[in-house]
Amino acid sequence: MPSRTPASRTGRPRNAAADAAILAATRQALVELGWSKLTLGDVAVRAGVAKTTLYRRWAGKNELVVDAVAELFDELKLPDRGSLAADIEGVVLQFAAILARPEARSGLMAVVAEATRDEALRERIRASIVERQKRLVLAGRARAQERGELPAERDAGEAARAVDLIFDMVAGAVVHRTLVSAEPADEEWVHGFTRVLLSGLAAPG
Amino acid sequence: MPSRTPASRTGRPRNAAADAAILAATRQALVELGWSKLTLGDVAVRAGVAKTTLYRRWAGKNELVVDAVAELFDELKLPDRGSLAADIEGVVLQFAAILARPEARSGLMAVVAEATRDEALRERIRASIVERQKRLVLAGRARAQERGELPAERDAGEAARAVDLIFDMVAGAVVHRTLVSAEPADEEWVHGFTRVLLSGLAAPG
DNA sequence: CGCTTTCGCTACGGGTCGTAGCGTAATACC
DNA sequence: GGTATTACGCTACGACCCGTAGCGAAAGCG
Structure with missing residues (x-):
């Protein structure tokens, strides 16, 4: 559950597959690096998305890991x-x-x-x-x-x-x-x- | 229990009071900032010691907080x-x-x-x-x-x-x-x- | 007094953070 | 089809913290 999309019926829709990819990448990074060495930039690279996309959906590391x-x-x-x-x-x-x-x-x-x-x-x-x-x-x-x-x-x-x-x-x-x-x-x-x-x-x- | 002092009988002795001051400063920083925003530089300032002194006694944030x-x-x-x-x-x-x-x-x-x-x-x-x-x-x-x-x-x-x-x-x-x-x-x-x-x-x- | 260790201070390269700005892509509405 | 709107990728940036190196001074011991 990334951050809210407040009833946006117009505009380009979000790539739903990216959510799953990001969460999976987060879990993979947790396995390989652990919490403290996990960086959002690294997760973005693993998931194949831009770092800014990650920040548009989650407020930060905490929220992302909770969902993952x-x-x-x-x-x-x-x-x-x-x-x-x-x-x-x-x-x-x-x-x-x-x-x-x-x-x-x-x-x-x-x-x-x-x-x-x-x-x-x-x-x-x-x-x-x-x-x-x-x-x-x-x-x-x-x-x-x-x-x-x-x-x-x-x-x-x-x-x-x-x-x-x-x-x-x-x-x-x-x-x-x-x-x-x-x-x-x-x-x-x-x-x-x-x-x-x-x-x-x-x-x- | 900071890092070992391997039987050093000579040289300037460590300031024992600094240990207590550092641990107390660490707890105070935990109260005010929490774990994630706690920095060793900040703890050093609170305790009135140099940052390098802190690194000479503890390997890092983890060990310091455990002791505190x-x-x-x-x-x-x-x-x-x-x-x-x-x-x-x-x-x-x-x-x-x-x-x-x-x-x-x-x-x-x-x-x-x-x-x-x-x-x-x-x-x-x-x-x-x-x-x-x-x-x-x-x-x-x-x-x-x-x-x-x-x-x-x-x-x-x-x-x-x-x-x-x-x-x-x-x-x-x-x-x-x-x-x-x-x-x-x-x-x-x-x-x-x-x-x-x-x-x-x-x-x- | 020399020897040794600690201490405070400064400075540094390296890394991460979170954001801003821009051009482009994808959809909905008219 | 055109237009408005939103998502996306990319780059660049200042700010911050890390952990260490190097120095001179201080405080003990013999």
Whole structure:
């Protein structure tokens, strides 16, 4: 989602293919150079467009990388493995696999860091990555409650808080394991994590 | 810990006060400018030293900020509130309070992002921040096992894995809540988090 | 007093930033 | 088809920061 084209019905239309090329080039540059050495001039050359074209569509490096990374997380699917524990393990393993890719590792944390001083960027991240994937928690929770594996919440507010908590715990733990502890979130680890999380959630509130 | 002084017994000694001044100036610059706009020249001016002095002690921006941020976490203490749940809540609230400070927010995530492509930096972070604070988990766990609130592990390997898992879950969740979800890790949230975590840990393995 | 190391200062080439300006290309409207 | 409008590629530019080199002076040790 590059910057807005405010209902421009006239004039030369934008080259839609350029967007995809730029985002792909950005991810490639993240792999080869990492966040700090990634320059917009370099991305423009890789994508085969002029640097000025890049600046016409994105405000800067931050916004560009957010969009480039956000696409990576759209491939997440909630598997149906028959039990809540197995479903969670499946999603967490997918999430870990994405975070193991260098273009996600170096890009995601950097934009989160930048977002600490940029309210608009923080909102962009929330909208295009976080909220977008919260669907997985919602779907998994609903399915588990149908199965009777999780108690139903008393009211909507409590349910929302529970979803937020779960999301922070899952995403936070996997990110910390992968990027800070620098250990792989492999099947063994995910299994142990899921056991603790699920026991805690199933316990009476 | 600036770069090594390999047993230099002769010559003019380093101004020890300059180290503290530089690290304090770095934190101040993080507050006012954030990571991306922080320059070493600016830090040198704030600290009242020459830019070259800074480069003689630290290899670059990354290493400097790691040291500046690491000091923030040394004030963490394990409180003795009588129960494991209360102790954990106390530590997590302290941790959240540190992460609420702008010099920690903007600095910590940035160096973690940089560390994804810099093995030496990753090790520096692990040694000066992560491993350093793992003492809190170890102490809390030992105290809880004395109280009979947590089962003892079967062997040392399992104990180490459990400590690592707890650390990733606690640090990860608080960081994600604070920096990504951008919501305060206040008493209510910490209470809910602790309840889930503790129920999960106490459950039979 | 010599030796050694640190310190402050200046200066420098190299790189990136973000923008301005221009001519050209591609579409919509009349 | 002509015209207005927008997108595009290209070049050039001042501004900024990087990291280092080189110098003279300062502060310790024997």
